Amino acid sequence: MTSKGPPPHLAGGRLTVDLSALAANYRLLSQRSKPARTAAVVKANAYGLGIAPVARTLWAAGCRRFFVALPHEGVALRALLPEAEIFVFTGLFGTEAASAYRDARLIPVINSQSDISIWEAHGWDAKRPRPCVIHVDTGMNRLGLTPQRARAFVEENALTGALTPLLIMSHLACSDQPDHPMNRWQLESFQQVRTLFAESESSLANSAGIFLGSDFLADLTRPGIALYGGAPWRGIANPMQPVVTAEARIVQIRQVRAGATVSYGAAPLTRDSIIATCAVGYADGYHRAASGAGVPLRRVDGQGAEGFIQGRKVPVLGRVTMDLSLFDITDLGHDAVAVGDHIELFGPNISIDAVAEAAGTIAYELLTSLGQRYYREYVGGEA
Numbered sequence: 001m002t003s004k005g006p007p008p009h010l011a012g013g014r015l016t017v018d019l020s021a022l023a024a025n026y027r028l029l030s031q032r033s034k035p036a037r038t039a040a041v042v043k044a045n046a047y048g049l050g051i052a053p054v055a056r057t058l059w060a061a062g063c064r065r066f067f068v069a070l071p072h073e074g075v076a077l078r079a080l081l082p083e084a085e086i087f088v089f090t091g092l093f094g095t096e097a098a099s100a101y102r103d104a105r106l107i108p109v110i111n112s113q114s115d116i117s118i119w120e121a122h123g124w125d126a127k128r129p130r131p132c133v134i135h136v137d138t139g140m141n142r143l144g145l146t147p148q149r150a151r152a153f154v155e156e157n158a159l160t161g162a163l164t165p166l167l168i169m170s171h172l173a174c175s176d177q178p179d180h181p182m183n184r185w186q187l188e189s190f191q192q193v194r195t196l197f198a199e200s201e202s203s204l205a206n207s208a209g210i211f212l213g214s215d216f217l218a219d220l221t222r223p224g225i226a227l228y229g230g231a232p233w234r235g236i237a238n239p240m241q242p243v244v245t246a247e248a249r250i251v252q253i254r255q256v257r258a259g260a261t262v263s264y265g266a267a268p269l270t271r272d273s274i275i276a277t278c279a280v281g282y283a284d285g286y287h288r289a290a291s292g293a294g295v296p297l298r299r300v301d302g303q304g305a306e307g308f309i310q311g312r313k314v315p316v317l318g319r320v321t322m323d324l325s326l327f328d329i330t331d332l333g334h335d336a337v338a339v340g341d342h343i344e345l346f347g348p349n350i351s352i353d354a355v356a357e358a359a360g361t362i363a364y365e366l367l368t369s370l371g372q373r374y375y376r377e378y379v380g381g382e383a
Helices: 019-033 043-047 051-060 071-080 095-104 113-122 147-160 181-194 352-358 363-368
Strands: 013-018 065-068 085-088 106-110 131-135 164-169 201-203 244-256 273-278 306-309 312-317 325-328 342-346 374-379
Touching (some): 013 019, 013 342, 043 071, 043 363, 071 106, 095 106, 095 113, 106 113, 147 181, 342 352
Parallel strands (some): 065 085, 085 106, 106 131, 131 164
Antiparallel strands (some): 013 244, 244 342, 306 312, 306 342
């Protein structure tokens, strides 16, 4: 099954999405989360991989609760999964948005007094009045009610019964750093507030939080990046299966003498080189910051990203440009590869986290930056 995009013979790159690996990752995270249940975060078009195949695969794997960032994402997901529980992280934008929540049976995450007021006035009624999630800020200072405001809400709602908090949640700021003191501080702050919501389930752990220990699991976990193969923590073996393989087509091979320069900025070559020019660049989500050695784009030491072809890693040369990137294939020898072959950018041989680190970013940004110029193929699972 393929998504919209150019046909394979016209595309400069290809993405292979392994839906069986996605399902396996969900099952592993569900097992690690027990006795808590496990939802799935599918915002930003399922982290760039395509909401339709991802959501259907996760549903088939047993997922029944889904989180998106924006209401229009929830509306699109409702069309795919009529029976799912769908939560919207960013809450209510205003009274006009409330009708979309009602029509699509979306459950808002309440982040402010404004959200409370709008949902009290315009929320949808099912078996319970105006279902919602109460988000308590425990240190991010991004969204959410303060603990003090959450306590006041409990008292007010006990009198009016206007809202039905199905879930109380907070969000960990440093869960990818297991020894960071902020993790324990946020847990303790959250536990103090969650006791006030005796009739509500609770949720704290994201992908990395699932691996922090049983205290962080609460009633519902909310993995995102780990579903799609990203490492929950840096510096340890990644237990997740790679879901996405990104490859770029070689469009030219050339031999260049030592002392010549390559790409914008004229990075010098220190040896006679064989260069593979590939049809991928920052317009495709292969970041300029992943550029190769000799390019002063970073303030830290690093040699840039690598590709993988013919059983070996090959470094990026010079600056990544909008449409093209250069790889040093000298060590493969003459005639080892040909125009039309593909170089793996990330996948089973080069982790997405390694490429992200080389570019000074995170796997989330690489996945959500993937452009529309790849040929996409879905294999396994619901494909």
